[in-house]
Amino acid sequence: MSQELRLLADIGGTNARFALESASAGLADIDVLACADYPTLGAAMQAYLGQAAARGCAVQGLRHAAIAIANPVEEDRVSMTNHHWSFSIEELRVQQGLATLLVVNDFAALAMSLPHLGLDGRERIGGGIELPNRPIGLIGPGTGLGVSGVIPAGGRWIALAGEGGHVSFAPSSKEEVAILEALWGEYGHVSAERLLSGMGLELIHWARTGKRLEAPAITGAALAGSSADCLRTVEAFCAILGSVAGNVALTLGATGGMYIGGGIAPRLGKLFTGSAFRERFEDKGRLGPYLARIPTYLITEQYPALRGVSAMLSDHVAALH
Structure with missing residues (x-):
């Protein structure tokens, strides 16, 4: 690989994904490091x-x-909400000997990849018709809950960087009211992220059963069919995700499609694709027919955010010249 190499990274609360990129070879040497193994982001980069x-x-x-990065990026100082890393963008740039260091919200980067995903990088969930050059929505439960989208603007796309995962959770059934009441007593404000995340699976299970189980144990037992309680917890999780995804689609007018990313949904396989997700996505009263026309897709490409942040870096470097 030549001297035109660029470093790309997708930093979550659990894993740091790195890659090198060149104009001739594209993405290469992709590697995943555990964030917990390194005291700082700079140490992980090195x-x-x-x-x-x-x-x-x-x-x-x-x-x-x-x-x-899985965090708001508004000023020079970035302090992660789902991990202990905190850094100055400018200090990190100098420490790493870089001419350019662009830091953006991870779901804005993931959103930038959506208009370019091929058919082999996504799986359709339910019906709907994708309209060209219309807003595209994105939601993704993982360590936290990411929410974003992209808006067409002439011949390019503009990514939205927000913190929609922290909107207040709104129950849609008596069972969800009971879950909300249980979590109110523990946390006060209950966000969508509080339920739609790895910790969220654990909290849904606790609120429903009174039992404390870690998320991998819950999904493992549900996938194996060895626990009816765990299966119902996963079903509740998927239904809640459908409701919140419908809210995002309505807010953005996402008639270009609504995408599901993050680390949890792809691991659920048929438990997700066969769940009440799509039914709850459309269950918005008079706006049900509007949502029925919006297609929903599960992102299956392995490293889409790296492609999105690459496009953002290209735009950034071009604007500097």
Whole structure:
């Protein structure tokens, strides 16, 4: 690989995904590091670059980098809400010897990839008709809950960077009212993220059964069919996700499609695709027919946010010249 290398990263609360990119070869040398293994983001970057160099990548001439991170990015100081890393963008740029360091919200980067996803990078859930050059919505439960979208503007797309995962949770059934009441007593404000995340699976299960189980155990038992309680917890999770996704689609007017990302839904397989997600997505009273026309897709491409942050870096570098 040549000296035109750029460093790309997608940083979540649990994993840091890194890649190198060149104009000729595209994305290469993708690696995933556990955030908990490194005291700082800078240390994780150096570890990745050292390993890439050992694999024969010419990282010495690297000048441009872009990071998508699971956090609001509004000023120079970034302090992650789902991990302990905190850093100054400018200080990190200087420490890493970079000419350019772009830091953006991870779901804004993921949203930027959506207009370019191929048919092999997504799975349709339910009906609907995708309209060209219309707003596209995005929601993704993982360590937290990401919400974003992209809006067409002439010949390009503009990503929305927001914190829609922290909107107040609104129950849609008596069971969900009971879950909300249980969590009110624990947390006061109950956000959508409080339920639609790894911790959310655990809290739904606790509120329903009184039992404390970790998320992998809940999804594992549900997938194996070994626990009716765990299966009902996953079913409740998918239904709530459908309701919140419908809210996002209505808010954005996402007639270009609504996409589901994050780490949880793809792991659920048929438990998700066969769940009440789509039914609850459309269950908005008089606006049900409007939502029925919006297609919903599960993102299946492995590293879409890296492609999105690459596009954002290209736009950023071009604007500097």
